[in-house]
Structure formats: C-alpha cells, structure tokens
Amino acid sequence: MRHLPGDTIAAISTALGPGAVALVRLSGEGAIRIADSVFSGARLLADCPTHTVHHGRVVDGDGREVDEVLATVMQAPHTYTTEHMIEFGCHGGAVPARRVLAVCLEAGARQARRGEFTERAYLGGRLDLIQAEAVADIVAAxxxxxxxxxxxxxxxxxxxxxxxxxxxxxxxxxxxxxxxxxxxxxxxxxxxxxxxxxxxxxxxxxxxxxxxxxxxxxVRDGVSVALVGKPNVGKSSLMNALLMRDRSIVTTAPGTTRDAIEESLHVDGIPMRLVDTAGWRETADEVERAGVERARAAARGAVLSLLVVDSSAPPDDEDAAVAAALDPETTVVVANKVDLGRGARAPDLTGLFKREGACGGAAIPPLVRVSALTGEGLKELRSVLADASLGPAHSGSALVSxxxxxxxxxxxxxxxxxxxxxxxxxxxxxxxxxxxxxxxxxxxxxxGETSPEEILRHIFDRFCVGK
Ligand SMILES: Nc1nc2c(ncn2[C@@H]2O[C@H](COP(=O)(O)OP(=O)(O)O)[C@@H](O)[C@H]2O)c(=O)[nH]1
Ligand SMILES: [Mg+2]
CATH class of the missing domain: 1.20.120.430 (tRNA modification GTPase MnmE domain 2)
Known part of the structure; x- marks a missing residue:
C-alpha cells in the first residue's frame, strides 16, 4: 500500500504567459491552513463548505496586497489528489500567479514537482497508473x-x-x-x-x-505513409492536394521528384507523416537513381504505402514492378487522374500483387479513384487511409497506446x-x-502495483508542473 506524504505542495497550474486567469494550486494536509494565512476575505477558508468559491485578496507577510483572487475550497477526500486542495484564481499573466505562488511557498508550502498532483491522485488511490498516464496523454493529445x-x-x-x-x-x-x-x-x-x-x-x-x-x-504517435509509383502518375500532385498547399514540385516532365519529401498532416484525427518519393524507373541519371533507392527505402520504412497509378492508361510493367515490391496488406492503391475520363474503368490490379496475403491467396489492397487536379475522391481517400492505419483490430477504448x-x-x-x-x-x-x-x-x-519508485518518478516526470 502506498501512502500520501504529509507535506503541502503548490504550483501554478496554468500555462505561463498572457491570459485572462491563472491558477495557483495547493494540495496537502495543510493546504487550507496555509491558504488562510495568505488570504484575506469575508471569512476563513477553513470555515467555508467544501467545493465553494470565495472572493478575497492574497497578501504577503507584511500585509501588502499581492493580487485579488477567487479561492476555491475543496476538502479531502473528494478532490483531484484526494487531499485538501485550494485553488487561487489570479489575474492572468505570469507576474500575479508567480507572486501568489511565492507567498504560498513562504507560508509553508513546497513547490510541486512535475506531475506531483496526479502522483498524489495515484498515491491516494483515486487513479491507477494507467489512468494517471492517460491524464498526461490528454494534456498532450x-x-x-x-x-x-x-x-x-x-x-x-x-x-x-x-x-x-x-x-x-x-x-x-x-x-x-x-x-x-x-x-x-x-x-x-x-x-x-x-x-x-x-x-x-x-x-x-x-x-x-x-x-x-x-x-x-x-493514434498517439502517428503513421508514416509513403507515396510510391512510376514517374508522372501524380504522386507529388496528390501530396500537395492532401496537404492543400504546394509543397512538392509538379511538372509534366517525368523524374522531377528526386529526393524524398516529408510533411505532417492529420487525416481523420490520425497524425500522419506523408513522404513523397521519386518515381520508380530504370534510369541512367545518377541523382535520379539515388532518389529511386530512397523511394524504395521509404516504402520499406513506412507503415502504409500509397501506390499511385495513372487511371487514364492500363497498368503496365512499370506499375507491376512497383507493386511487386509492396506488401498488399499495407498498401492502398490510388487510381489518379480520373478527370481524364478514359479511366472510367477501375484498373485491373489482380496480378499486380505477387505476394500472398496473410490468409493465403493474393490479397487485393483497397482501391480509391481520385483526381489530384480536381479534388475528386480525396475525401474517400482520407477515410480509407485512416481505416488502413488503424487496421482491423480497431476496437474502441481498450487501446494500448x-x-x-x-x-x-x-x-x-x-x-x-x-x-x-x-x-x-x-x-x-x-x-x-x-x-x-x-x-x-x-x-x-x-x-502500478509492482512498479518500482524510479519507474513511477519517470512516469510523473512526463507531466508539466502543476498537473
Ligand atoms: N489531368 C490530371 N493531371 C494530373 C493529375 N495529377 C497530376 N497530374 C499531372 O501529371 C503530371 C505529373 O504530376 P506529378 O505530380 O509531378 O507526378 P509524379 O511524377 O508522380 O510526382 C503533371 O503534369 C500534373 O499536372 C490529375 O489528377 N489529373
Ligand atoms: Mg513527383
């Protein structure tokens, strides 16, 4: 069984900088007593009912006003930390909150370490370690x-x-x-x-x-997605269309993109790193060849590959060569340039993928028809991408992140x-x-039942001070 320490901690719980209000938080056995020694209001906070808010002033040791505040009284055990808690709502900006914190520390509170309020919630048995860590993830989401x-x-x-x-x-x-x-x-x-x-x-x-x-x-850290395909099928155009800005150079000349270009975006709430790569082809140009090598490496390193094909022409050996290097289970095929009309038929991809699926037989990846030029099909592509990055195991809340x-x-x-x-x-x-x-x-x-102290400290160090 873990125990709450007896001392009282204090910290500024809001982000420092200009803002309407700032919160100074106190938690511990002596929280209400310490608050009363710096607070001047209509009555003692110790005499106030729990979970009530009181107007007053915080004064320093010489009786000088430090800030006008609203004090929230929360008595143990029904508080975030399970201890007595006081929150002073000060004027925003760094100075008032810092001065209020300083007088609280002078009056006997100790500056809280990172995550120490949440650590006390855990020590007090209100949160298990999974839940305490979830608090850090909520703040960082x-x-x-x-x-x-x-x-x-x-x-x-x-x-x-x-x-x-x-x-x-x-x-x-x-x-x-x-x-x-x-x-x-x-x-x-x-x-x-x-x-x-x-x-x-x-x-x-x-x-x-x-x-x-x-x-x-x-969901937490994002997935990497490589855009691959032979030259001139519209990989760079698709990258720009998904990013909604011109990031990659687009030309009619094949072999324009030579380096791997990386950008971050959110697709249906999932952070993704999109990598535009050089078109795969045999080439005598040394720089381009290096680019193609990088493209292959990007596809190998990515969680998902987007195989871009030109839907206005039937798939050829060059498309097949790219497809053969990809894992159908982690590939989405994008038939681009549907605005050109001739691609009304979805390209026949059976046979493009040589590798067998996990359950035996050739796995056929999902296919989305889009036009990077007009934006047609991009919405569907986004949702297919999100589904593909979550995979079949997606089942709501029991996610291990x-x-x-x-x-x-x-x-x-x-x-x-x-x-x-x-x-x-x-x-x-x-x-x-x-x-x-x-x-x-x-x-x-x-x-947290069998976590040694240093693991616990490491976990709570991820938090900000005041949480
Ligand atoms: N009509 C049409 N042209 C496109 C589309 N996407 C790309 N293009 C054109 O195809 C050419 C090659 O595009 P690019 O994005 O550089 O292809 P990449 O080599 O695969 O990166 C450019 O002239 C683009 O304007 C599309 O959806 N429709
Ligand atoms: Mg390109």
Missing amino acids: ETPRGLEMALGQLEGGLSGPISELRTTLLLLRTETEAAIDFPEDVDAGVAYRALAPLAQAARDQVELLLENCAVGAA NLRHADALRSVGECMHRVEALLAERAPLELVGAELADATAALGEIT
Missing part, C-alpha cells in the same frame, strides 16, 4: 481521436480488461497452488487438463490487448506461452507457478 483514446483510458477503458486478465491469472495461480498440494491429481494428469483452458483464456486476453497496441500507437504498457503485456504474453508449453509437456507445476508469478508481476507494472 494532438487530435480529437487521440483525446478520445486518452479519455477512454482515464475512464477505465483499459484498466477494465487489464483487471479481467489479472483475475484470470490469479485464478490460474490458485488452481496451480492447489494442484501442487494434491499430488495425486497431478499424477493422474487431471490438474494439467484443468489448467490448460485457463491458461489459454489468459493468453487470448493478452493477445487481444496486444493487437490493439499498434492501433493505440498509430503506451510503450511501457505494450512491453509489459508482451512479457505477460511470453510467460503465458511458456505456461502453455509447460502444461502441454506436463512439466512440474512449480515451474508453471513461477511463470505465473512473473506474469502477474509484469501485469502489476502496468497498473
């Missing part, structure tokens, strides 16, 4: 989708499945211990047969969560693999018990 994911995690969307997994693991451990105490069951193989389905259930639960790791990472969580889940998954193998070969149950203990510990790191 760049897109509505990222915010939605972090809010889902704060509301327990990930804590729920994790605690279900924990229950399964505990059950498995209890059953294993019980079987060790009844060796006759072990000898008869009864114990192994009883444990196997439980172990499988635990592994299924881990795998479901792991599938969502990639999606969570995409945090690398630390993903690592811990992977360790749990590896333990469960070994547990299943041990059960299958009827190895001594003590070995199974040891693996299960490791799995439980790894899982505990996610929620």
